[in-house]
Amino acid sequence: MEISGVLPGESHVTTLTVADGRVSQINRRPASRELAGQPSMLCPGFIDLQVNGLGGIAFNDPGLSINQVQAVTERLWQVGVALYCPTLITDSLENLRRGLSVIARARRETAAGKSILGVHVEGPYLSAEDGPRGAHPLAHVRTPDWGEFQTLQEAAGGGICLVTLAPELPGAVPFIEKLVASGVCVAIGHTAATGADIRAAIEAGASMSTHLGNAAHDRLQRHHNYVYHQLAADELWASLIVDGHHLPPELVRIFVRAKRPERTILVSDAAHWAGLPPGIYPWGHCDVEVRADGWIGVVGQPRLAGSGLMLPRGIENVVRFAGVSLADAVRMVTEHPAKVLGLAPRLGTIAPGSDATFTLADWDAERGNLSIRQTVVAGEVVYTNPTRERG
Incomplete structure (x- = not known):
């Protein structure tokens, strides 16, 4: 060939x-x-580290099937995403175990398996504060529990490769150390951490910020805040949702300048409503609105609930917003996500x-x-x- x-x-x-x-x-x-x-x-195959679902299919859905995992994967292939991390957000232990086991089966039994790098578990060990918690259900936010995580990893068949958590939670730092020692990449996100908390997480092995600049309080202390502390940490990769809604163009430019293109990763954070017609859709504890311009948010609240973005639009936007070269933008969806997961140069490069x-x-x-x-x-x-x- x-x-x-x-x-x-x-x-x-x-x-x-x-x-x-x-x-x-x-x-x-x-x-x-x-x-x-x-x-x-x-290009090397595009890699998306954060896909919650697509076209009405949610990986957190208790009724998720392996055929639905295959259907999402096929939709991603159509937008150039060759490799990705199905993402499960904060939920009950029972629902998380169920979703992880279905994805593990899909990896073994369907053609989607060759495209699934592993699972990104975003939560449930996140800040309970409004703002940092984002659209994650408060009822299921909890503190890190190594025994629980081992149960989840067993259900996933060892497939959890990325965990997003808030490092200020009790027990978070030793939890991060155990995750990293077991080969799991740790990202900071949905957090209200102090600078000391973030530094401790980095020293424990955390290596990425999940959708930096989002899941935050409306107002932050002008000099000392968890966005700036992560932005200033050269050790951290920064994943960004560059859909024109999660971050304004000016902030994308600032973030990319501060982190440098070499430490920037683009993610879609595609919600399962991505690709659906505009309208109001029920979602467990709340309703979600999908707008024609791709905005997806919680009805009656100024909170986003994922993105309608696909990675090709993110590439276009980061070139336009931040003035980076096309080659740099492509690396943000190929080489960089492969590196953060420790998969380069086998993946993310052409050699x-x-x-x-x-x-x-x-x-x-x-x-x-x-x-x-x-x-x-x-x-x-x-x-x-x-x-x-x-x-």
Whole structure:
């Protein structure tokens, strides 16, 4: 199998030879010799570390099935996401165990398995304060419990790879140390932590901030606050939701300048309402509104409840809002998330021996628009855009 395209930031055509699901050979030639028209941009497969659901399917749904996990995965392939972390938010132990076991089965028994990197558990060990808690149900917010986490990890078949928590909670620091020692990436999020709490979490092994700038109080102390403390910590990667709703463009520019493109990750935080028509939808303890512009929030409250964003729009927006190069933006959804999970260079890069997982896309520089042409996972073409096939 051969795949050709132009790598982000380059001008020549790269042809990859794929064997047994890996890149076996790389050849380059001037783009002017390409005879089949303008070649697509050839990227490592896009990676999304935070997907709560899609198209009406929620990973927290007690009735979740392996077929629904497959359906979400297929929708993600259509937007160029080759690899992702299904994300479960704060819930009862019973519901979390059920969701984790279904996802574990889907990894074993469906084609989605090759695209699921592991599960992101966002909660339930989060701040109970309004603002930092976000849309997570207060009834199920609790303090870290290692025995409970082991139960969850067993239900997941060892598949939990990322945990978001609030480091100020009692027992959080030794809990972080145990997570990291067991190979789980720890992110700080939904927190009202002090600078000392954040520093202690970093020293214990926390390595990322989850959707930095969101899930916060409306008003923060102007000099000392948990957003600035995380922003200033060079050790922390920062994941950002760049949908134009969670963060204003000016703040995206500030955050990317402070963290630098090299420490920035884009996530969708796609809610299960993403892709649904505008309207009001029930959601357990509250109702959620979906607007035509992709805004998703709790009815009657100034709280967002996830995003309608898909990663291609995040790439477009971070180029537009922060003025970064397209190549840097692509790294925010490929190399950087792979690095934070310890999966690079096998994933997130294109090199001899790396996994043959790619996203081919067309970039309209004039409009700042990214169109997905094809998604390849482990050497298998899983999606081809029928409107953009070569011919």
